[in-house]
Amino acid sequence: MRKKQFKAESKKLLDMMINSIYTHKEIFLRELISNASDATDKLYFKSLTDTSIDTSALDIRIDLDKEARTITISDHGIGMTPEELETNLGTIAKSDSLNFKNENEGDEKMENIEVIGQFGVGFYSSFMVADKVEVVSKALGADTASRWTSEGADGYTIEPCEKDEVGTVITLHIKENTENDRYDDYLEQYKIQELVKKYSDYIRYPIVMEMTSQVPDPEKEGEYITEVNDEVLNSRVPLWRKSKSEIKDEDYNDFYKQKFYDYTDPALVIHSKTEGQATFDALMFIPQNAPFDFYSKEYEKGLQLYSNGVLIMDKCADLLPDYFSFVKGLVDSADLSLNISREILQHDHQLKIIAKAIDKKIKSELTKLLRKDREKYEEIFKTFGVQLKWGVYADYGMNKDGLKDLLLFKSSNGGYTTLKEYRDRMADSQEDIYYACGESEDKIALLPQCEAVKEKGFEILYFTDDVDEFAIQMLMEYDGKHFANILKDDFDLSTDAEKEAIQKKNEDSKEWLGKMKDLLGDEVTAVKLTNKLGTHAVSLAAEGYVSLEMAKVLSQMPGGDGMKAQLVLEISSAHPIADKLAHADAATLEKYTKILYNQARLIAGLTVDNPTELADSIADLMV
Ligand code: ADP
Numbered sequence: 001m002r003k004k005q006f007k008a009e010s011k012k013l014l015d016m017m018i019n020s021i022y023t024h025k026e027i028f029l030r031e032l033i034s035n036a037s038d039a040t041d042k043l044y045f046k047s048l049t050d051t052s053i054d055t056s057a058l059d060i061r062i063d064l065d066k067e068a069r070t071i072t073i074s075d076h077g078i079g080m081t082p083e084e085l086e087t088n089l090g091t092i093a094k095s096d097s098l099n100f101k102n103e104n105e106g107d108e109k110m111e112n113i114e115v116i117g118q119f120g121v122g123f124y125s126s127f128m129v130a131d132k133v134e135v136v137s138k139a140l141g142a143d144t145a146s147r148w149t150s151e152g153a154d155g156y157t158i159e160p161c162e163k164d165e166v167g168t169v170i171t172l173h174i175k176e177n178t179e180n181d182r183y184d185d186y187l188e189q190y191k192i193q194e195l196v197k198k199y200s201d202y203i204r205y206p207i208v209m210e211m212t213s214q215v216p217d218p219e220k221e222g223e224y225i226t227e228v229n230d231e232v233l234n235s236r237v238p239l240w241r242k243s244k245s246e247i248k249d250e251d252y253n254d255f256y257k258q259k260f261y262d263y264t265d266p267a268l269v270i271h272s273k274t275e276g277q278a279t280f281d282a283l284m285f286i287p288q289n290a291p292f293d294f295y296s297k298e299y300e301k302g303l304q305l306y307s308n309g310v311l312i313m314d315k316c317a318d319l320l321p322d323y324f325s326f327v328k329g330l331v332d333s334a335d336l337s338l339n340i341s342r343e344i345l346q347h348d349h350q351l352k353i354i355a356k357a358i359d360k361k362i363k364s365e366l367t368k369l370l371r372k373d374r375e376k377y378e379e380i381f382k383t384f385g386v387q388l389k390w391g392v393y394a395d396y397g398m399n400k401d402g403l404k405d406l407l408l409f410k411s412s413n414g415g416y417t418t419l420k421e422y423r424d425r426m427a428d429s430q431e432d433i434y435y436a437c438g439e440s441e442d443k444i445a446l447l448p449q450c451e452a453v454k455e456k457g458f459e460i461l462y463f464t465d466d467v468d469e470f471a472i473q474m475l476m477e478y479d480g481k482h483f484a485n486i487l488k489d490d491f492d493l494s495t496d497a498e499k500e501a502i503q504k505k506n507e508d509s510k511e512w513l514g515k516m517k518d519l520l521g522d523e524v525t526a527v528k529l530t531n532k533l534g535t536h537a538v539s540l541a542a543e544g545y546v547s548l549e550m551a552k553v554l555s556q557m558p559g560g561d562g563m564k565a566q567l568v569l570e571i572s573s574a575h576p577i578a579d580k581l582a583h584a585d586a587a588t589l590e591k592y593t594k595i596l597y598n599q600a601r602l603i604a605g606l607t608v609d610n611p612t613e614l615a616d617s618i619a620d621l622m623v
Helices: 008-018 027-047 082-090 096-103 113-117 122-128 183-187 189-200 249-259 342-346 349-372 374-397 400-406 419-425 441-445 448-455 466-475 496-508 510-523 548-556 576-582 586-603 611-622
Strands: 060-065 070-075 130-138 145-150 156-161 167-174 207-216 224-232 268-274 280-286 303-307 310-316 328-333 409-411 433-437 460-463 481-485 526-530 538-543 566-572
Touching (some): 027 060, 060 189, 082 145, 189 310, 268 349, 280 349, 349 400, 374 466, 409 419, 419 433, 433 466, 441 460, 460 466, 496 510, 496 526, 510 526, 510 566, 510 576, 510 586, 566 576
Parallel strands (some): 303 328, 526 566
Antiparallel strands (some): 130 167, 145 156, 538 566
């Protein structure tokens, strides 16, 4: 029998398969099963108009033979005539992957054989794991069958053979193990079971394999017998394809836990069907708890990507913006081809449309939850809210408008508030949205500056996350109102008359305030009398753009060493200490200055350079 040569381009792809160093060789099974499923679809379609076609048993079978080192995949699909075997398997009629490769010829990165391995490359992928492939096929309506055989690059043969039923049987002769690859694994039933579950779970036809298992012997207690049964490996109907009314909460919860390895039910399920510019089903989940590796570098965001029920990518990062990196789930679109590489995907127009729609969907579901189930929203926000705040800040604020109404902050009003709720509560006389930063809401509430603001009846947002102030700076304003940090030196709610009075007091006290400033050196930029501390004696306020809290965060970042806020030591003019300082002798002024400055540092949540000295000074005052 004459051996035929593969067409040039097919040979090239085949070479790449044979020599593939790609680690995801396992996708060969997905490719063959998808082909079998497509062929079965075609037969089924014909049966709609031709009632003589038997569609009673359209399963796809996998058989393993360890001794012969073969995997056999059989279908009852439409089959192939000898001519079709020739054209379909001897040539690559249309292969996105090869076109892509050709277009990019010369580009070094594309030359990399790895690239090809990331594709669905159809039938030829079988040569990644097999050194010989046989295809026996009988086409619908044909009397005879044919066998196509190839041992790879040197060509293939086609000969007539016997086969009773219509359909195709593909036998892969599995390669021997090498140093780097354990091909033996593909002859293990557990491995095949796992691969079918992973890639082909939602193929609509049953994928059947003979499974050997140990079961208790009904006759002898404590003993086991070996049982061999045909088992269906795939679950067939994808949950997300069912209509929502058919699905119970438990179904969603079980599916989530099993698929995304979580012990707890999801906090929110988002199931959507979209038609239009892009047609796709999406099933997404917001977990109750952050995944254990969420804050590590290893964490990869992304949604699973399916093309008509067949998995094409496990974590498609492009489908989720970073601020929704905690969302788990999948997208299934018929618009995406199975033969698509990661590289192509990144530029895929369709994928971009899907990603945009998904972003919008998650936002709208969260908005709905915020309105309808505040408690649940707050729970989710407690776990993942920081992510949304970073989203406002990141990318130069590109996404801030879509996210600002999803933010929650603690406030002096008690509990969480949205910016809109705060805005709605603002009095006409209130010019800005007020906030203060600190370690915890309790600590912020105790700050001297808060007292005066609250006394005037104004609400304060309590910022406790590092990112809060950065996010708000990026936001700049909300509904026409700017944000004001009440811990800043220039924050002042006094009337003009009060301002004038305090200015005069500062003028009159210039001498001793100046002395205090000199004693503190570079630690502060000024020492001032103020009337915004209520009943409290001292505090520190930041001057200029960088607030105390921002300085703390920035100084912890790489390269942020020595990042400092410019500090002003503020002394309450209404407190008796002001009078004491005005009349103190040089030694007392020095001692008091140090004590007051260090106390102000403690109030601001800063450390004190020499706590022992501070404690001693205060003790000295007591004796
Ligand atoms: P693709 O599936 O992307 O077209 P493949 O290389 O996997 O590329 O397959 C080439 C062609 O061979 C298919 O389009 C189909 O016509 C035919 N084919 C492959 N497997 C089968 C099968 N099991 N039954 C019938 N036809 C098949």
